[in-house]
Amino acid sequence: xxxxxxxxxxxxxxxxxxxxxxxxxxxxxxxxxxxxxxxxxxxxxxxxxxxxxxxxxxxxxxxxxxxxxxxxxxxxxxxxxxxxxxxxx
Amino acid sequence: xxxxxxxxxxxxxxxxxxxxxxxxxxxxxxxxxxxxxxxxxxxxxxxxxxxxxxxxxxxxxxxxxxxxxxxxxxxxxxxxxxxxxxxxxxxxxxxxxxxxxxxxxxxxxxxxxxxxxxxxxxxxxxxxxxxxxxxxxxxxxxxxxxxxxxxxxxxxxxxxxxxxxxxxxxxxxxxxxxxxxxxxxxxxxxxxxxxxxxxxxxxxxxxxxxxxxxxxxxxxxxxxxxxxxxxxxxxxxxxxxxxxxxxxxxxxxxxxxxxxxxxxxxxxxxxxxxxxxxxxxxxxxxxxxxxxxxxxxxxxxxxxxxxxxxxxxxxxxxxxxxxxxxxxxxxxxxxxxxxxxxxxxxxxxxxxxxxxxxx
Numbered sequence: 001x002x003x004x005x006x007x008x009x010x011x012x013x014x015x016x017x018x019x020x021x022x023x024x025x026x027x028x029x030x031x032x033x034x035x036x037x038x039x040x041x042x043x044x045x046x047x048x049x050x051x052x053x054x055x056x057x058x059x060x061x062x063x064x065x066x067x068x069x070x071x072x073x074x075x076x077x078x079x080x081x082x083x084x085x086x087x088x089x
Numbered sequence: 090x091x092x093x094x095x096x097x098x099x100x101x102x103x104x105x106x107x108x109x110x111x112x113x114x115x116x117x118x119x120x121x122x123x124x125x126x127x128x129x130x131x132x133x134x135x136x137x138x139x140x141x142x143x144x145x146x147x148x149x150x151x152x153x154x155x156x157x158x159x160x161x162x163x164x165x166x167x168x169x170x171x172x173x174x175x176x177x178x179x180x181x182x183x184x185x186x187x188x189x190x191x192x193x194x195x196x197x198x199x200x201x202x203x204x205x206x207x208x209x210x211x212x213x214x215x216x217x218x219x220x221x222x223x224x225x226x227x228x229x230x231x232x233x234x235x236x237x238x239x240x241x242x243x244x245x246x247x248x249x250x251x252x253x254x255x256x257x258x259x260x261x262x263x264x265x266x267x268x269x270x271x272x273x274x275x276x277x278x279x280x281x282x283x284x285x286x287x288x289x290x291x292x293x294x295x296x297x298x299x300x301x302x303x304x305x306x307x308x309x310x311x312x313x314x315x316x317x318x319x320x321x322x323x324x325x326x327x328x329x330x331x332x333x334x335x336x337x338x339x340x341x342x343x344x345x346x347x348x349x350x351x352x353x354x355x356x357x358x359x360x361x362x363x364x365x366x367x368x369x370x371x372x373x374x375x376x377x378x379x380x381x382x383x384x385x386x387x388x389x390x391x392x393x394x395x396x397x398x399x400x401x402x403x404x405x406x407x408x409x410x411x412x413x414x415x416x417x418x419x420x421x422x423x424x425x426x427x428x429x430x431x432x433x434x435x436x437x438x439x440x441x442x443x444x445x446x447x448x
Contacts, residue, residue, distance in 0.1 A: 008172045011165035012194045014158050018165060022177060034195060064217070066195045068161070 004061045007085035010070075010078035017070035019078045021086040024062035029053055035067035048075055056083040093159070095166055098127040098137065106134045111149045115184065117328075119146040121314070124170050128163060130154075138163040140171055142310050145181040145216075164194055168216065179216040180311040188212035197221070199306075200342055202334035209331045213312065213339070221343060224304055228347045231301060232268070240264030240352040240388075241344070243307055245402070247277040249287040249425050252356065252400035255393040260354035261295045263388070268348050273303040274310050278406065278441050283428065290424035306343055312336040315363065329363055333370040341375060341382040352386045359392060359399050395419065409441045 004023040012018050024030040031053065033046050049065055061083070067075065098107055107127065108118050119141050128136035136159045138148040145167045150159045164181075171179050183191055185201045192198055196214035199221060203210035215221060232239070240260050246253050261267045271288055275281045289300045305311055313336045315329045344350070353375060358364040371387055378384035392399035400420045408416045409429075418426055428434055 006172050006175055006177065008169045012161040012168075013165065014161065018168070018195070020168075020172065036193075 004058060004086050005088075007082050009082035009085065010074075012066060012068055015069050015071070015074070017068060017075050017078050018066045019082040020064040020066075021058075021082045022062050024060050027060050029058065029060065030062040032062070032064040033067070034065065036069055037067070041067075044072075045075065048072060049079060052076055052079040053083065056080070056087065058083055058087055061086060092130065093135070093162060094129045095162075096127060096129070098125045098134075103127060103134070107137045107147075110134060110137055110151065111147055113152070114149040116147060116149055119182075122147070124167070126163065126166055126170070128159065128166075135159070136163050138167045140167055141314065143171065143176045143179050144311055144314070145171070145179065148181075148183070160190060161194055164191070178220055178305060181214045181216065183212050183214065185210045185212045188214060200335055200338040202331065202338045204327075204330045204334050207327045207330065209327055211331055211335060213335055221306065224306060225343060225347050228301070228304075228344075231299065232348045235349060236265040237349050238264065238351045239266040239268060239349055240354055241268045241270060241348060241350045242354045243270045243272065243303065243340075244288065245272045245277060245308075246279075246284050246288050247402045248279045248284060248405065248421070248429070249291040250400050250402055250405055250421050251395075252393045252420075253288070253402070254291055254422055255400075256354060256356045256390055257292050257295060257298060259390050260352075260388070261298050263354075264352055265297065267295070267298045267354075268350065269298055269300045270303045270307050270344075271300060272308045273305070274308070276310070278444060279437055283433075283437070287425050287428060291422045293424075306339050308336055312339055313367075326362075326366065329366050330370060333367045334374065336367070337371050337374050338379060341379050341385060345385050346382060350385065351383075352388055354388050354390065356393075357389055357391050360401065360403050406441055409438055410444075412442070414438070 004021065006022045008020050010016050010018045031046065031049055033042060033049065035042055035045055045065065045067055049063065053063060098104065111118055119139060121141050122139040123142065124140040126138050127134050135151040135154050139146055145164065148160060148163050181191055181196055188198050188201065191214050196216055199213045199215050201212040242257060242260055244253060257269060269288060269292065271285045273281055292298045292300060313332045315325060315332050355368055358368055375385040375387050392401060394400065405417050405420055414429065417429065
């Protein structure tokens with residue numbers, strides 16, 4: 001089992017997203033989404049995040065997404081980076 | 090943001106520039122910073138921000154770059170620095186009229202306070218939304234089944250003396266239930282776990298007393314930074330009043346309703362200037378209530394005296410410093426005395442003897 005460390009990627013700047021990963025309580029992954037365009041894209045952001053988190057294989061991570069209107073490719077890149085940093089020994 | 094160079098500020102010349110930038114936006118230099126960042130355009134400092142422990146403070150952007158999203162750049166950089174050191178619970182101080190800007194960046198506003206006498210005001214925000222809610226849920230669980238109209242005493246007990254015992258005994262006799270919140274910040278000479286245990290043991294004879302950890306919202310380095318540092322100039326006193334006002338606002342808004350508290354008990358403070366400012370502000374503000382919270386009675390009890398001298402933790406520490414541990418014995422309950430002469434106490438006593446610390 002990999003232990004989850006605290007990690008951050010991205011920023012709160014306009015058109016970016018800040019992804020924070022830390023240990024959650026238990027084995028489940030926890031996902032928190034905030035977005036300035038939540039109404040239009042909240043569901044899409046969540047499904048992309050769920051997909052990237054699942055692909056990383058991480059367990060017991062609390063992932064927090066603060067979206068400032070990032071493109072999907074930006075969101076994926078930030079998520080992958082934060083998760084990689086969180087898992088890396 | 091593109092085109093800005095970020096680097097840590099270190100040189101005296103950079104500090105002067107930073108102080109000027111902060112001053113131009115009506116902000117004071119925070120002090121006790123662990124990280125100070127500067128953002129440069131060409132070689133000109135155009136933005137700055139700092140970390141004081143787990144608090145983001147002293148964030149300022151040059152007027153010319155206002156509205157370009159530079160504050161978001163500064164805040165992101167500070168969040169990353171804080172995260173790198175493993176901190177999860179982060180706070181931010183801002184001017185009241187700028188709190189909205191940080192709320193838009195994902196912070197939650199906890200409280201705003203202003204002091205009329207000096208015109209100073211501040212807002213305390215927390216990063217994320219879970220902190221205060223989780224804390225309230227945990228505290229409400231502890232208070233479940235408890236009565237309406239409970240009492241509370243916030244204590245540091247560094248260490249627990251007969252003076253504290255008398256205060257708790259008095260308070261417990263006047264309310265159906267008394268919550269004792271022990272200041273959790275570990276900046277005192279006696280470690281938190283020891284202070285907490287000695288309060289529990291010392292108060293164990295009082296049946297309606299519940300001893301609880303103070304947590305991050307009761308006189309912590311976030312709510313009351315100057316409580317843990319020395320007061321020096323007039324500026325420090327003004328800041329202490331401001332932080333006291335914020336801490337009291339948090340108490341009225343979150344602590345009192347969660348524990349269903351109507352009375353706060355406090356001992357008169359003869360020695361410590363910070364605590365006496367705090368007590369004065371509390372007596373002014375809690376009985377008035379605030380926006381969205383009910384008044385809380387403040388009941389002050391004179392310090393218990395023996396042979397004409399107040400029995401206080403600071404006097405106990407002074408006596409330890411002078412070397413005569415035996416002289417401490419009449420001032421503390423048996424449980425505290427037992428600990429003081431235990432093996433575990435030796436490094437603490439050594440530290441007190443070598444320290445000038447107020448706490």
